[in-house]
C-alpha cells in the first residue's frame with residue numbers, strides 16, 4: 001500500500017444527470033466530496049460509473065511491458081475467482097477445500113523444484129514474493145540465532161549476502177528485521193551476483209546468501225549452482241555452513257519448464273528455501289506467492305503459529321492473518337489446466353517473443369542488448385554511444401503510443417549505465433511485439449534528429465517503475 005499524506009481539499013465529484021439511473025434530477029444534486037465521506041449514499045450505478053470512468057486513466061495492462069505480473073487469465077479462471085471472492089484464506093476450517101487446494105499447490109511446487117522428499121517439505125502461500133522472502137529471511141535469521149545464541153546475546157549482528165541487483169523486498173527484509181544487507185556491487189559486464197563475490201562477503205554472522213532466478217534488472221539467472229559450489233568450498237576451508245535461499249520470483253515458474261537440466265533448486269543440497277510469485281510466471285492475477293522449505297529443519301518451529309480460534313488447529317506461517325483465497329484457487333486452476341506440457345508451451349511462447357523482439361531491436365542499429373530474453377523472457381538494452389537520444393527519451397516517446405517500457409539507471413558500480421527493459425509475458429503476442437517494433441522504428445528518425453538527450457537539455461529524465 002502506498003503511503004498517502006492527507007489531502008483535505010474540498011473537491012467534489014460531479015455526477016452527470018444521465019448516470020443517475022432512475023432519477024436524473026436527484027443526481028444533479030449529487031456531488032460527493034472526494035476526500036471526505038459524503039453524508040449520505042450514492043446510488044450503486046452512479047458510484048460504479050464514477051469510479052469506472054476515473055479508472056480509464058490507468059494504463060492499458062497489456063501494453064505494460066514493465067510489469068512481471070499477470071495481466072490476462074482465461075474466462076474460466078476469472079469465473080472461479082469471482083465465485084471465491086468471499087473466501088478468506090486463513091479460515092481453513094470454514095473453507096477446508098480451499099486449504100486442500102493450497103496444500104496441493106505446495107506439493108506440486110515441491111515436486112517441480114525437486115524437494116528430496118516432497119512429503120516432508122513444507123511451504124505456504126503468501127500475498128506475493130515479498131512476503132515469501134520475508135518469511136524465508138526470518139527462517140534463515142532464526143536458524144543463525146539458534147546456532148550462534150551466545151554470540152548473538154553478546155551483540156553479534158547477523159548479515160545477509162546478495163547482489164546489489166536484489167529486488168527491494170530484500171532491502172525491506174534487512175531493514176525491518178535488523179539484518180545487515182551485504183550487497184555485492186555490479187562490475188563491468190557482470191550485472192548480478194557471482195560466486196566469488198558471494199563467498200568473499202560471507203563470515204560467521206552470515207545468515208544466508210540470496211541467489212536470484214532471475215534478476216529484476218535484466219532477466220538474467222544468477223549462477224545458483226556455482227554459488228552453492230563456492231560455498232561448499234568455503235565450508236571445506238573454514239567450517240562455515242552458509243545456506244542459500246533462491247529468490248525465484250519469476251524464474252521459479254520458468255526454469256522448471258524451459259531449463260529442466262539447470263540445477264538451481266532443491267537438487268542443490270545447499271538450497272534451503274525457495275520463493276516464487278504465483279502472480280508472475282505462475283500466470284495468476286495478483287496477489288499470490290509461495291515459500292517452500294527443503295524440510296522441517298529449514299523452518300524453525302517457533303515461527304509457526306498454531307491458530308485454533310476459528311474452529312480447528314492449523315499451523316500457519318504468514319505476516320497477514322486474513323487474505324483472499326481466490327488467487328490460491330486460481331493457482332491450482334493454472335496447474336490443473338496446463339499441466340507440464342501446457343506450462344512449457346506458454347513459457348516457451350513468451351521466450352520466443354522475447355528472443356524475436358530483442359533480435360529485432362538489436363537489428364535497428366542504435367541499441368545494445370545486455371540480455372536477449374533467453375533466461376527469463378525479459379531483456380534489457382541501452383543506446384549505442386553515438387546517438388543523440390538516451391533510454392529515457394525512448395521510454396517517454398513510446399509512452400505517447402501507450403507502451404510502458406521502463407527506463408532506469410543501474411546501481412553501484414554501474415550507475416553510469418541506464419537501460420530499457422521489456423518483460424514478455426503471457427498475452428504479449430508476437431503480433432503485439434510487431435506493433436511495438438513498428439512504433440519504435442517510426443520514432444527513430446525523430447529521436448535521431450534531436451539535438452541531444454533531453455535530460456542534457458534540462459528536461460528531467462523520468463525513471464519509470466520497474467520492479
Ligand SMILES: Cc1ncc(COP(=O)(O)O)c(C=O)c1O
Pocket residue numbers: 068127128129130131133167169212213214215216247249250277289467
Ligand atoms: C526477484 C524478485 N524478487 C521479489 C520480487 C517481489 O515480488 P512480489 O511483487 O511478488 O512481492 C520481485 C518482483 O518483481 C522480483 O523480481
